[in-house]
Amino acid sequence: MSKPYFFTGLLVIIFLAVQAWCSFITFHYPYIGISIEQAAGKQWVIRELEQENIRAQLGLQVGDIVKLVDNKPPEESPSVQKWKMVEQARTLLISRDGQDAEIEIKVNSTTLGDMIPLVQEFVCLLMVVLLIVKARQSPSARLLAAVFLTMTIIYMSLGASVRGDALGKLLITGFMMMLPAVFVHFLVVFFKEKSNLILPVRSLKYWYAWGIAGLALRLLYFYPPTSYLVYRYSALISLCFFIAGFIYILGMLTFLYVQAKKASAPVMTIIVSIRTSFFLAFLPAICFSFLPSILTGSALIDARFTSSFILLFPISFAYLIASDQLYDIGLVCRRFLFACLLAVVPVSLFTGIYIFLFQQETKIGQVIFISTGAMIMVSLVLYAAEHGSTKLEPFLFPRKFMLQAALKKISRNLGTISKFRELKELILVDIVTTLQVSGSAIVFAYENEMEIIHEGEIDPDEIRELIGSSSLLEHPQYTCIEMNRHEAYTSFLVITRKKTNTRLAKEELQWLRLITSYLEVSLENVHLIRKLTYRLQQMASQLPQEHTAQDIQWFRKVMFDLQEEERVRIATELHDTTLQDLFFLKRRLSALADNGVRYKEDQEPLRGLIHYVEMINESLRQSCFELNPYLLKEVGLLKTLNMYLEKEAYTTPFELEFRIGAEGAVEAGDLSAKQHLFRIVQELLNNAKKHSHATKVIFQIEEAAGMLRLRYEDDGVGFDEEGTASRQIGSSGMGLEQMRSRVLHMGGELTCITQKGSGTTFVITVPTEGVMSA
Template sequence: MTKSKFVAGLFVSIFVALQIWCSSLIFNFPYIGIYLELTPQQQWVINELDKESASMKLDVKVGDIVKQVDGKLPDEFPAIQKWRIIEQAHTLLISRDGHEYKVEVNINSTTVYDMIPLVEEFVCLFMAALIFIKVRRSPSARLLSAVFLTMAIIYMSLGASVRGDVIGKIAIASFMMVLPIVFYHFLAVFFKEKGNMELSTRILKYLYSISAIGFGLRCLYIFPSMAHSIHYYDGSATLIFFVIVFLFNMYILTILYNKVHKEQSYMSSIIKSVWFSLMISFLPVICISFLPQLITGDRIIDAVYTSWIILFFPISFAYLIASNQLYDIGLVVRRFLFAGLLAILPASLFTGAYAFLFRHVVDEKQILFIFVGVMLLVSTVLYAAEYLTTRLEPFLFPRKYALQFALKKISKNLGTISSFRDLKEIILVDIVSTLQVMGGAIVFQYKNDTEIIYEGEIDTSEVQQLVNSSSLLDHPLYTCMEMNSHEEYTSYLIMTRKKTNTMLAKEERQWLQLITSYLEVSLENVHLIRKLTARLHQFASQLPNENAAQDIQWFRKVMFELQEEERIRIASDLHDTTMQDLFFLKRRISTLADKSTMHQEDQVQLKNMNNFVDMINASLRQSCFELNPHLLKEVGLIQTLKMYLEKESYTTPFELEFQTGNTSVIETKDLHTKRHIFRIVQELLNNAKKHSQASKVKFHIVEKDFCFWLTYEDDGVGFHDRDEVHLKIGASGMGIEQMRSRVLHVGGSFELNTQKGNGTKFTIRIPIEEVISA
């Protein structure tokens, strides 16, 4: 067992034992709340009764003389010896006006000192566990969990402390001193982690040492003769130390803010927000509970109530860290304060109505509790209204949610549109499906022609007639919206009636108008792309024609060189960056998997991850080879093609065959020629995979009659006729046109034999003498 696991196990064991001990006291003994003083006549007299305690239900009064407690003289009862209180007692013998009364303490009900701290403890434990599980790798998050655990122990030990338990009193006082120290420790690590800002941590060892000394002195509580003297000063010393360390935290934050506020950076906003959050959390409990007790010996409001506000600071940080909204802390705080301001009016009205209706039975504490409770509840609801509305929108407003979701999807897809086919398959289909109409169309009206892209059930001939007659916008059966309108064309978006045979609702028309505002720009871009593509194809169609394009041969050469340079650059980037990162990732995963402390299931998952990394690495290696076939120089053209086609045969949907004859001369030629031939084979194979639907593909390479011959054959779907092939090839990316350009560039010839349904055959012939001069 490692040291960290041993320490964690020991802490959990102590925490559980302390929880069991404190809970047993809370539920087995009531909080009696009787405070005594010793008179000069050596009599123990009741001088105070806590209004929140069980003493209010007992027949005791201030001024009563305590004769016996559980059959013992007061001097012999442990709680009176140590703390001058009566707790964990069953019977009292009281003297009043010369008469003695026996009082039975058989009340087992819990009080405010029990229920509120238990709820606060549960909240702290929940937040500590949530932070530790969700962001355990963050040092500041672990310290924030420690803050919550410290607060949980304080709340846990409160019930035992007021019942006169030694362990409870030691725990609550010691952790009260530790709490502001852990807060400062958290802030130091937090600002170092998030903003690389250094706070002095040297003072921490002195603060922790003081709290350790205080803990050691409190351990003397076990000696009755010393307990009262130490406890008399301990409460005030603990509160003074708490206030001083809190002021130190505020002082450090103020200095830190003064250093960075001129930079107008996100850290200045965070520091300011932390300062206000810390002030909001601790100032009420200090000013209303601690300082009045130090100065006058009495509290304005018991710390049991004001301690709730302390939770604001750590809970707000827990929320911001867990939800990755840390750098928006200023915005979050302003939103919450704004929600609090809006909540003042309804909280005041509700509290006033409650106080008026129950004016004979309510007191100030109940009114305060109602007001604060309503404020917090309304503020939280107002703050979370946007989040709740977003989350519940699919259930509360399903149609509105569907339209908004579709709008986001369509607007995202608009960036991928480059043709009218994409316009139909990506956008028009979604619009028709979202609006649940029978059909829809996008109409382009040119000067002498009309083009219609449609989806679903819509009469295109009727739509064309209506567009030409200029009566479409007012047609009762269609919803029509004009989009682009200029000299070259006018475009319309047209929707039929819905499948329920009703027209589009007002909300749906508004949504459609918003869609058209997005479509206007996309349609104009598609139109421009279409014009530029047509011009590019017209220019590219001249490249393979050696006789018609003598003056632009340089363009072909430059294009090939640029392509190869870009491929080599991409391959180098992949090899030097991504593949290296994968190598180091695999080493780190292997190191973690080899740790003996790792669970078996985690080791299996890490090994599976390593295998997946290997698969990615192999795929990237193959991609790098295809981009930059470096083996052409090392092992030659034929061996490189053989290795390439052999690897591809494992992934192709057809049988792949590669045959070679006499190829000795081609291996003596320059690298550029070999690269052209490799690219031709690569392009032929890619076209076969995309379009051929073949069951068998064959490559044959041979040298004869002073020529290099490359033959490609497949038994796929083929093409209708040769002219159509050239047209379609030129309009679909120029893959085969580029092959023809490569062949002509090295002085060869290119022949295509195909027929629809009877496969395709390419024959490429390159004269050896032309290859030599290429």
């Protein structure tokens, strides 16, 4: 086992042992709180009764003589020897006015005052675990866990300390002195980590030195001759040290505030919030418990009540660090303040009712504790209500949660829609599934036509007829919401009844209207995309002639790049979906065909199906290759064309020949130039198959005098060149115009020699510089 794990395990074992011991003392013995002193004649006289219930229940008075404690002289009692207190006792022999009385102590061992520190200890220990689990990588979080651990030990030892246990008194007074040191260390690391502010650390070692020295000195508790002397001043020193630490931390935060204010640092809000919350958290304990104890010897309010406020400061920072909301502290504080304002009325009513019902037994300390505790609890509940309701929404409101989840999914999908046809897969499917309706449709009503995209069981013809007669909005079988209405088109969202033949509920209609408000914007964007695409096509049809077209090279390049991207996308989708499905279908059919249990007459049809699937597969593979000729990059243009034309030769109605006369400039050229040449060959071959009626087609590539020449010849029917020459480049985006546009982009020329009945020849000449930089 490694050393860190060993020491951690050892510390955990020690902590559990101390916890067990303190809990045993707390639950096994009552808190008596009888302070005695030795008077004349070596008699032990009651000097002070720290608990009113002892006075009332046991009938004791200040000045009573204590003769025996558990049937022994008082000086033989360990608590009297160490602290001059009667603790951990069961019987007393008291003398008053010459009358002796034996008193059996039956005071309840665990009271409300003992339960409060236990709750505080549990909260601190819980925060230690949460900080270690949630923010173990943060040094400031680990130090804040150390602050909580120190407070845990203080609260843990309180019950044993007041019952006269030496270990409990050592822990509570010693760690009260250690707490300011650990807190200062936390703030130093916290500001350095979160805002790169450097605090003075020279004094930190002195704080730790004083704390460790205080712990070491209190080991004298276990040596009876010196225990009372140390105990007499121990609490006073611890309280003074604690108050000094409080003043030092406030001064350090003020120094930080001045430093940040001069530099206009963005952490100003954090510093102000820390200083304010720190002041409010520690002020009640210091003003109402610690200072009165130092000055008068008794607290105005028991420290067990006021110490609860101290938890607020580190707990708030544990929440901010663990939830990563540190720099939103201003927003968090305003939200919590609003929750406090909401809590004022119910807490005031509750406190007033409590005072009215128990006015004879009510004390100012109890009223302050109840009102403050109720205020804190109600404020925390109100503050956490929003977060808690969000977490519990899937269980409390499953339908609402499902609608919100579907809304988020649909809103994300709306951002990806660029075509009307995508509405079905991305929107309508989710609407039908979420609302559990039979079908839905989006209708685009133009001036002279109508376009309907539908999903599920819905009749498009009926919808078209109802919209044409303007009776769809009031139809009992459909829910129709009009979305866009302007001069170009009007759009509707049409929903059928649910599969249970019921209409949509009010909550579902509200959700649907919210969807349509998002959908309106998306449809408008898609309409604009379609409109811009049409305008681009018009612009392409109006490109100038070759000798004046150099100034719009950028537009031509963008158009070619978009075409290639779309081809690659389609090829990828075919490969990843359809081809994979065909592959698995072929495997299933092959497995059935190879199954010996099948009848022989079933074998032949299955083999035929497998062969047919294989043909479809090969055809799709060829289509994917034509869409995305990936071999251009791997083996070059000439080998790719050779493989492509060899495969096409099996299906063409004419003889196909490919001649290669040059390799240098082509294969050394740019990949986009190879793509352009490949697309030109594709287009020439497609036109030959469709229109040439040739018996022989020849492709030839050669290089001479710094020019690359691609030649196409066929012996087909030819065409009327005069009829096509007048057409501008790009007029259709395809065919001859597309080829000329590609050639022009590479800085070349296209010559066409043809006439009806005498075949066709295309000569494409491109300078090698154009091939290298296309």
